[in-house]
Amino acid sequence: MTLPVTITVCTIGLMVLFSLSYLIARRMDNYGIVDIVWSYCFTGVAWFYAWAGPGANSRNVLVAILASAWSLRLGTHLYRRVMSHHPQEDSRYQQLRLDWAGVFAPKMFGFFQLQAISVVLLSTPFLFPTRNTFPGLNIWEISGTIIVVIALLCEGLADAQLAAFRRESAHKGKVCNVGLWRYSRHPNYFFEWCIWVGFFLFACGSAWGWISIIAPAAILHLLLNVTGVPLAEASSLKSKGDAFRAYQRTTNAFFPAPPKSN
Numbered sequence: 001m002t003l004p005v006t007i008t009v010c011t012i013g014l015m016v017l018f019s020l021s022y023l024i025a026r027r028m029d030n031y032g033i034v035d036i037v038w039s040y041c042f043t044g045v046a047w048f049y050a051w052a053g054p055g056a057n058s059r060n061v062l063v064a065i066l067a068s069a070w071s072l073r074l075g076t077h078l079y080r081r082v083m084s085h086h087p088q089e090d091s092r093y094q095q096l097r098l099d100w101a102g103v104f105a106p107k108m109f110g111f112f113q114l115q116a117i118s119v120v121l122l123s124t125p126f127l128f129p130t131r132n133t134f135p136g137l138n139i140w141e142i143s144g145t146i147i148v149v150i151a152l153l154c155e156g157l158a159d160a161q162l163a164a165f166r167r168e169s170a171h172k173g174k175v176c177n178v179g180l181w182r183y184s185r186h187p188n189y190f191f192e193w194c195i196w197v198g199f200f201l202f203a204c205g206s207a208w209g210w211i212s213i214i215a216p217a218a219i220l221h222l223l224l225n226v227t228g229v230p231l232a233e234a235s236s237l238k239s240k241g242d243a244f245r246a247y248q249r250t251t252n253a254f255f256p257a258p259p260k261s262n
Helices: 003-028 033-052 057-085 091-099 104-122 124-131 139-167 187-203 209-226 229-240 242-250
Strands: none
Touching (some): 003 124, 057 124, 057 139, 104 124, 104 209, 187 209, 229 242
16 A cells, blocks of 8 residues: 555544444443553554555564554553443543533544544554565664563563552552662653654654654653643642652652652
8 A cells, every 4th residue: 555545544444443432432431441442553553554564574563563562561451450440430531521511522522533643643653664665674673672672671560560569558558669660750651651762763764764753752742741740640649648749859750860868
């Protein structure tokens, strides 16, 4: 497929998928499932690009595997979290019900469609490499692969350390400041961003791949200013109070660094 046709087919397919997801969410009365759908979508998109692109098979498959490793891990993590609280809805969507009272249904449908568009935009690092017909991997692609793999492992480690800390009854109400959490208040978010930096570097090995800078830039903005750090910090302050304020004074919010003296 040509590049315009590939993007068009992908966009239409995602809009249909998110329309169906909206109907399912409405029936469940839990719009938090959009996060699950959003995460899993990247696996399908990456493999579609790999199939439709004229690039070298080895590169196409590699970028699809990397995208799937991230997508399936995140999607499964969110599925477990959302379904463990169902029918209680994520607080973000409870707030949207209040903010959009009276026009909630059409606005939420539009919100679902925006998620489809965001997947298309954020998938650019998976698109351009599948147009590259050169048979071997270049330094950009090798570097990007290494960063993605390391960041995935570190993000998984951060999540595992937090889960282990929370399992201890003696830690109830306390702040997790062990392991990677000693150096960053949100190491999972930091390594999530690093994954997208790796995807971007991989794309830079192909023509027009630099355009995919939009992906790590958008993810960084979302994590630092919208749905990541601000919401997590507000929740922790509410539940842990002064203990978390002390943690804020000694530990960087995002980029890992040695703890500061209190």
